[in-house]
Amino acid sequence: MPNDQPQLSLKTLTGLRARYDNFIGGKWVPPAEGQYFDDPSPINGIKLADIARSSAEDVELALDSAHGARDAWGRTPPAERARLLNKIADRIDENLELLAHTETIDNGIGGELENGYYIKPTVFVGHNKMRIFQEEIFGPVLCVTRLKSLDEAIEIGNGTLYGLGAGVWSRNGTTAYRVSREIKAGRVWTNCYHVYPAHAAFGGYKHSGFGRETHKIMMDYYQQTKNQLMSYSPKAMGFF
Amino acid sequence: MPRRVIVTAEAAALIRQVKQQHGPLIFHQSAGCCEGTALMCFRGRDFRIGPHNVLLGVIEGCPLYVGGAAFNYWAHTELTVDVVTGGSDSFSLEAAEGVRFITRSRLFTDAEAAVLDASGPPPRGP
Numbered sequence: 545m546p547n548d549q550p551q552l553s554l555k556t557l558t559g560l561r562a563r564y565d566n567f568i569g570g571k572w573v574p575p576a577e578g579q580y581f582d583d584p585s586p587i588n589g590i591k592l593a594d595i596a597r598s599s600a601e602d603v604e605l606a607l608d609s610a611h612g613a614r615d616a617w618g619r620t621p622p623a624e625r626a627r628l629l630n631k632i633a634d635r636i637d638e639n640l641e642l643l644a645h646t647e648t649i650d651n652g653i654g655g656e657l658e659n660g661y662y663i664k665p666t667v668f669v670g671h672n673k674m675r676i677f678q679e680e681i682f683g684p685v686l687c688v689t690r691l692k693s694l695d696e697a698i699e700i701g702n703g704t705l706y707g708l709g710a711g712v713w714s715r716n717g718t719t720a721y722r723v724s725r726e727i728k729a730g731r732v733w734t735n736c737y738h739v740y741p742a743h744a745a746f747g748g749y750k751h752s753g754f755g756r757e758t759h760k761i762m763m764d765y766y767q768q769t770k771n772q773l774m775s776y777s778p779k780a781m782g783f784f
Numbered sequence: 785m786p787r788r789v790i791v792t793a794e795a796a797a798l799i800r801q802v803k804q805q806h807g808p809l810i811f812h813q814s815a816g817c818c819e820g821t822a823l824m825c826f827r828g829r830d831f832r833i834g835p836h837n838v839l840l841g842v843i844e845g846c847p848l849y850v851g852g853a854a855f856n857y858w859a860h861t862e863l864t865v866d867v868v869t870g871g872s873d874s875f876s877l878e879a880a881e882g883v884r885f886i887t888r889s890r891l892f893t894d895a896e897a898a899v900l901d902a903s904g905p906p907p908r909g910p
Contacts, residue, residue, distance in 0.1 A: 675889070678857045679821055705815065705853050751853065 560646070563594040566602055569609040576601035585649060586664070592649070672700045680706075694719065701727045707749030711737045730756065785903055786896040789841030789848050791865045795885060798867050799825075799844040802877050809846040809877070812837075813863070813887060815854030823848075823865065823885045824876045833910040840906060852908065860897050864888040 563580065565572040579597035584590065596602070620628075636643065651664045665684035668676055677687045691697050701710060701723075710729035714720040724732040730748040733739065740746070745759035756762055775781050791799070803809050808828035815821060824831075828846075836852030843865055850858055867883050878885055892900065 673857070675857050675861070679815055681821065 560593055564596060566596050566598060566606065568602075568606050569612075573602075573605065575599065576605070586651075587649070587662075672703045678704060694723065698723060698726045701729075705750055706752045708747070708752040709733065785899055786862065786892060787841055788861075788900075788906065789843055789863045789865065791843040792867070794867045795865045796844050798878060798881075798883065798885070799846060802881075803844070803846070806877055811843070811846055811848035811865070811885070812850075813840070813848065813858075814851045815857070822874065822876065823887050824874070825878055825885055826875075827877070835909040837910075838906055838908050855906075859900075860892050862890045862892055862896075864890070 564583075565574045567573075575596040575598050577597070577599050579599075580594040581597045582591045583593045583595045585592050663683055663685070666686075668685060668687045669689070670677060670687060671689055672678075674687075676685075677689065689700065691700060707727075707729040709731045710724075710727045711733045712720055712723045712727065713735055714723070720734050724734045728749045730752065731744070731746060743759060745756040745761065747753050747756035755765060799809065802825065806827050810826050810828045810831050810833070811823060812826065812831055813823045825846075833849055834852075837849040838852055838855040840848050840850050840855075840858075840863065842848065848863075848865070864887065866886055866888055867878075868886050869883050873879070874884065876885065
């Protein structure tokens, strides 16, 4: 990236350095091979800093340093560890402004796109009763929850007002079949996702709609059913 | 008793303005996907309330309903009706002005939720 590109004003605000080496054994150590890569802003792609491109040699150096510290750390009494923890907390507190600004940049907010419609891809962890699990909020977000059994997985999968599409992944054919049968969704992708073959019936259970589209059965909605009862007998039937 | 729906001064002013143009209004916060999760503002006579719709509150004299099934998930949420600019591709009446009503959410505290639960479910239907 050319050096004459404008730099983010937030960069000066946050006091980011132009170059970051590896922090090993309490000091900044340049990468063994002297290589760096650009760290671009997620907002506009403009380079924020040079970051050390580490090699196996750097990793060895860091591991040696960690191994060297292991015994001493093992002998460190809990009271001393608590003191260190508080010191770290104090440092975080002290640099709150800087960390908040950095986090803001990391979330893609600020700079020239400050008022743009942008959110960083985010994973939410929670439970199925939360609105964020129940509503389709779109955006680059994903909700993840914990479960203990297959039955609970099916209960969570069906614990929604809707049932348009669902996905099941398993290397066990019985599990894949059983779960995709039990999930109340109009389309269940199994060991695949988001494929839309032309003639596959599409539509939802529950609040996700009525009927199905794209399959030939939907042609029925546009047709009348007529029952013609016709006698082939040349003789009069009853009174007629 | 805590109110389930409150309104910002800006939103209140906009509601009065839209009401002046269109007459009595009704708000509907349905659930679902796409536009379904947006707060919609209609002329009162344009949107028929069914027996399952839940009346969450009245803002600037206009009733605000939510879908009955969705209410279970909204029962412990305080909604604040506010205004933002942009997003004018909507059937909601205010969209013509280049602005949108939006709802901001806050979970009721346990104490507030207990008071609401004790007071029984909010009214349903027209």
